[in-house]
Amino acid sequence: MTMKLSIGPIQYFWERQQVFDFYRQAADCAAEIIYLGEVICSKRRLLKPEDWLAIGNELKQSGKEVILSSLTLLEAASEISSLKKLCQNDVFMVEANDISAVQLLITAGRSFVTGPSVNIYNSRSLGLLADKGLKRWVLPVELGLDTLKDMQSQRPKGVETEVFALGRLPLAYSARCYTARSHNLPKDDCHFKCIDYPDGTLLKTREEQDFLVLNGIQTQSALTHQVLDQLPELEALAVDVLRISPQHRHTLEIIDIFDAGRNGAELEPLGKELLRLLPLGACNGYLVEQAGMLFGSETARDTQQAI
Amino acid sequence: MELVCPAGNLPSLKAAVDNGADAVYVGFKDDTNARHFAGLNFTERTFEKAVRYAQDKGRKVYVAINTFPQPKGFERWKAAVDQAEAYGVNALILADIGILDYASSKYPDIRLHLSVQASVTSAEGIRFYHENFGIRRVVLPRVLSTRQVAHVITESPVPVEVFGFGSLCVMVEGRCLLSSYATGRSPNTYGACSPASHVRWEETGDGTNTRLNGVLIDHYGEGEKAGYPTLCKGRFQVGGHTFYALEEPTSLNTLSILPELKKMGVSAIKVEGRQRSPAYVAQVTAVMRAAIDQCLQNPETYQPKDQWMRELSDVSEGSQTTLGAYHRPWQ
Numbered sequence: 257m258t259m260k261l262s263i264g265p266i267q268y269f270w271e272r273q274q275v276f277d278f279y280r281q282a283a284d285c286a287a288e289i290i291y292l293g294e295v296i297c298s299k300r301r302l303l304k305p306e307d308w309l310a311i312g313n314e315l316k317q318s319g320k321e322v323i324l325s326s327l328t329l330l331e332a333a334s335e336i337s338s339l340k341k342l343c344q345n346d347v348f349m350v351e352a353n354d355i356s357a358v359q360l361l362i363t364a365g366r367s368f369v370t371g372p373s374v375n376i377y378n379s380r381s382l383g384l385l386a387d388k389g390l391k392r393w394v395l396p397v398e399l400g401l402d403t404l405k406d407m408q409s410q411r412p413k414g415v416e417t418e419v420f421a422l423g424r425l426p427l428a429y430s431a432r433c434y435t436a437r438s439h440n441l442p443k444d445d446c447h448f449k450c451i452d453y454p455d456g457t458l459l460k461t462r463e464e465q466d467f468l469v470l471n472g473i474q475t476q477s478a479l480t481h482q483v484l485d486q487l488p489e490l491e492a493l494a495v496d497v498l499r500i501s502p503q504h505r506h507t508l509e510i511i512d513i514f515d516a517g518r519n520g521a522e523l524e525p526l527g528k529e530l531l532r533l534l535p536l537g538a539c540n541g542y543l544v545e546q547a548g549m550l551f552g553s554e555t556a557r558d559t560q561q562a563i
Numbered sequence: 564m565e566l567v568c569p570a571g572n573l574p575s576l577k578a579a580v581d582n583g584a585d586a587v588y589v590g591f592k593d594d595t596n597a598r599h600f601a602g603l604n605f606t607e608r609t610f611e612k613a614v615r616y617a618q619d620k621g622r623k624v625y626v627a628i629n630t631f632p633q634p635k636g637f638e639r640w641k642a643a644v645d646q647a648e649a650y651g652v653n654a655l656i657l658a659d660i661g662i663l664d665y666a667s668s669k670y671p672d673i674r675l676h677l678s679v680q681a682s683v684t685s686a687e688g689i690r691f692y693h694e695n696f697g698i699r700r701v702v703l704p705r706v707l708s709t710r711q712v713a714h715v716i717t718e719s720p721v722p723v724e725v726f727g728f729g730s731l732c733v734m735v736e737g738r739c740l741l742s743s744y745a746t747g748r749s750p751n752t753y754g755a756c757s758p759a760s761h762v763r764w765e766e767t768g769d770g771t772n773t774r775l776n777g778v779l780i781d782h783y784g785e786g787e788k789a790g791y792p793t794l795c796k797g798r799f800q801v802g803g804h805t806f807y808a809l810e811e812p813t814s815l816n817t818l819s820i821l822p823e824l825k826k827m828g829v830s831a832i833k834v835e836g837r838q839r840s841p842a843y844v845a846q847v848t849a850v851m852r853a854a855i856d857q858c859l860q861n862p863e864t865y866q867p868k869d870q871w872m873r874e875l876s877d878v879s880e881g882s883q884t885t886l887g888a889y890h891r892p893w894q
Contacts, residue, residue, distance in 0.1 A: 329735055330685050331707055333714050339687075355683060359691035373738050375682070375751065377631035380661030384695070398743045398752060399633065406634035427741050428734035428795075431706035431888035434809060438801045442892060459808055460800045461779040468741075470801065470808070475734070477744055541747070547776055548744035 259491055259518050261511060262289035262418065264501040265325040265351075267426065267471055269450035272302040278502065279311045283318040285508050286515035289497060290315050293325040293342070295353055295371070297433070297472045298335045300450065305341065312348055324348045326357040328373050329429040329473060349391070358385070367391045372420050373429070377403075379410035386412035394418045394499065397425050397481065400545035401489055408493050416496035422484075422510060423501025424456065424469055424535075425477040425548060434470040454504035455535050466536050467549075479539040479549060484527050486543055487517050506533040564824070565831035566855055567625070567724065568848045571603040571838055576613045578845035583852030586623035588656060589613060590837065594636070595643040596627045597680055598837040599754030607646065614650050623653035629678035631659045631751045641665055648673055656702070657681075658737060667696040676700040676724070680750065682737030684711075686718030693720045700724055702833060704736045709820060709889045713827035722830035727817045728847055729835020730880055731887055733795050733810040741794045746776045757793045764789070773797070790881065816875055816884035818850075818867035821858040843878050850874050 263282055266275065282290060292308050292315075294300050303311075312322040326339055336356065343350055343360040352358045353371040361368040369392040376382050376393050385393070395404055397420045408417060435457055436446035456469035456476055466478040483490065483498070490498070498518070500511055510533055513526050531538060541550035568584035570576035579587045590596030592604040605613060617624045626647040632640040640659070644666045647655055655673060657663050658680035666675060677683060677692050679702040692698045702724045703712060716723050732739065739756075743749035746761040757775055765772040770784040773792035780797035783789040790796065795809040817824065817832070824832070832855065834847050850871045858865045876882050887893060 328738075329706065330688075331711050333711075336685055336687065354685075354688065355681070355691050356685040356687040359687045359694075362691070375631055375659070375737060377659065377751070378634050378637050378661045380637065380664055381659060384660055384664050396751075398740045398749055403633045403635075410634070425740070425744065427744050428739040430734045430809075431708075431893050432733060432810075438804075438808060444891075457801060462782050462798060462800060462805060463779050464800075465778065467778060467799065475741065475809070542743070545747070547747040548740070549778075 257496075259487075259495055260289060260497045261287040261514055261518070262291060262497050262499045263287045263507070263511070264420070264423065264499045265291045265293055265295045266502045267296060267424070267474065267476070268454050268456060268504070269297070269300045269302075269448065269472065270454055270504075271451065274454075275303055276311070278507070279315060281508055283315055283320070285511050287320070287500065287511050289321045289323065291323045291325045291351055295325050295328050296474050297450070298327060298332070298338065299446070299448070300472075305338075309345070309347065322348050323351045323369055325351040325371060326353050328353040328371070328426075330354055330356050331431065362388045365389070369418075370394060372397050372426060379407055382407060382415070383410070383412050386415045390415060392416040392418055392497065394420060398542050398548065400543050401486065401493070402545055404495070405493055408495075417494070418497035418499055419483065419490060419495050420481065421498035421500060421514065422482045423480060423499070423503065425481045425542070426474060427468070427477060428475040430473050430475070433473050434475065435472050438470060477539065477548065479537050479551070480534040481540060481542065481548070482530060482534070482538045483540055483543050484514070484517055484523055484530055485540065485552065487523065491518070503535065509533055564829060564855055564859065565724075566848070566851055567831050567833045568844060568851075569729075569834055569837040569839070570613070570844065571598065571600075572605070572841070573609050573613055573616075574841040575837075575839075575844040577616060578841040579848050580617050580620055580622050582845050582848035584622060584848050586625055586653065586831075587613075587617055588625040588627055588833075588837070590627045591643050591646070593639065593643075594630055594752075594754040595632075595640050597629050597678075597750050597754050598627075599630075600838050601759065603838060610646075611650060614652060618651075618653075625654045625656050625676065626652050627656040627678065628662060629656050629658040629680045630754045631680075632662065633752070637661065644669075654700070663692065663696040663698070671697075674699050676702060678702055678737075679704050679726070680737040682735055684715070684735070686715055686720070689715070689719050689721060700830065702726075705732055705815065706735045706888050708891070708893070709823055709827070712824075712829070712889070716828045723828070724831035724833055725824065725829050726815055727821075727824075727832035727834060728851060728875065729814055731810065731813060731815045731885065733887075745778050745794060757791070762792055796880070811883065812881035813883040813885045814875075814879035815887045816872075816879070817886065817889065818854050818871055818875065820886065820889060821854055821867075822862040822865050825858055825862060839878075846874055846878055
């Protein structure tokens with residue numbers, strides 16, 4: 257079976273019209289699955305729940321499988337109320353990005369997907385959640401091929417495995433808003449500064465190394481994680497879905513590249529083409545059991561230098 | 564309100580017990596716990612002594628087995644649970660769903676606490692662990708305001724423990740991968756953040772660089788005291804400015820809000836710092852003991868003493884303390 261492609265939830269705060277335009281175009285792309293909704297900050301409300309449902313319905317009519325993604329870090333009581341409503345929708349399956357959502361979905365007797373920030377690191381955890389309605393899980397991004405192989409060999413029947421295949425890595429979530437902080441603004445009066453950074457705000461070291469990206473309360477990698485070179489291994493391990501995390505530009509071209517890759521096109525030229533479409537550069541260390549920021553053949557050399 | 568103190572070795576455990584901790588928490592000498600540092604933690608022999616020392620004096624011992632095993636390591640985590648149970652500890656502090664499932668099915672009577680590493684910030688999340696594994700206490704991540712903590716306590720099916728003092732994770736615990744992004748090792752996978760194996764101190768013409776796997780975390784000028792390169796507490800450039808873009812080196816200190824924590828029904832106060840010295844443990848335990856006692860006796864008139872604040876500042880990161888997410892500026 258050819259691996260499916262998914263478009264992950266948009267991590268950034270985009271203009272309302274840009275979101276609508278993005279999904280209108282995505283309706284015709286090669287991805288079979290689309291995850292929708294705000295997963296980072298509950299103050300980002302340019303789209304209301306009914307807007308997301310409307311987008312979902314249109315995509316469904318175009319033949320896409322639509323999943324609604326839940327907020328990752330829950331703090332305020334109002335966020336729990338919104339989460340409850342999301343988990344009660346009877347139209348689309350929900351991707352739980354926090355164990356609170358997992359619990360609400362189990363209680364409601366609904367099948368569910370877990371996103372990369374739900375910690376499933378071993379087969380016993382996966383098996384327990386499968387018994388309670390888990391239909392698909394996303395491998396936590398810091399885990400690599402060795403662990404994936406072990407997990408796949410024990411995978412419960414009827415559970416699909418998804419791998420975060422392209423995107424700036426979601427690395428951390430905080431009570432604080434780093435975008436607001438970088439503008440000397442308090443979080444509760446943030447002026448919605450995230451809207452000015454549709455790919456996040458770059459954080460460099462004091463010697464100008466591109467290191468991290470600030471995206472509101474989330475911290476991401478500056479480099480874009482991409483697993484194109486590992487597509488044959490992922491296919492051999494019976495991975496079901498490859499997730500493309502949207503970036504401000506070129507997402508649909510990136511999907512074309514992965515579509516060609518999964519259908520057997522030569523990977524090296526695709527890799528070169530892909531690199532031109534990324535905001536900065538690429539990394540894939542996590543998948544090959546190394547530091548996440550490293551990439552391919554650099555891996556051994558840099559690690560050796562550092563120790 | 565129980566005082567729960569850290570012990571990275573036997574001298575620290577004695578310091579905690581002798582200075583008034585109600586409970587101490589410890590870990591084994593491997594990656595099954597989130598303070599996996601060289602020279603720290605307990606072998607089977609020292610563990611037996613530790614349990615006996617604390618329990619003979621009527622104090623409790625909790626064992627943290629709070630990292631996330633991958634399939635190849637799973638048996639080692641199970642063995643850690645078995646060992647802790649065999650020595651009759653008072654509770655296990657667990658985070659991983661698979662290990663919680665193992666411990667609760669094999670030892671239905673053992674008391675389980677949900678570690679902060681489980682990253683649970685809502686009553687719904689707590690209910691998942693309560694219904695499935697019968698946890699009897701939850702430790703909340705350091706991301707909630709006092710009002711949010713109070714709300715969780717109202718709805719939670721089990722008592723709530725919060726952090727009262729110590730080094731501060733600014734990211735929600737259990738879901739921070741910054742360390743493995745730079746080094747390949749994270750608290751989840753390896754039990755350490757910014758591990759010493761990847762740290763380099765480098766003298767330059769004009770001061771000191773601190774690096775983590777080659778990445779410059781900070782530069783300190785002549786005469787500036789260089790700190791350990793914990794990734795989230797370095798100085799970086801954002802938008803042309805160089806500053807502590809994520810967090811300053813600072814410690815959490817809740818002395819000023821103890822009556823509020825008591826009133827909202829917090830069951831236990833945790834002190835961070837299994838990696839710190841016995842002198843740190845003695846100092847912090849003594850101050851927290853005195854403060855909690857005074858708060859319980861006279862919650863209306865309680866005021867943190869200047870001397871307590873000074874003593875805690877002296878052992879804090881960068882000699883600074885903060886109320887962190889508990890107070891408004893972070894929200």
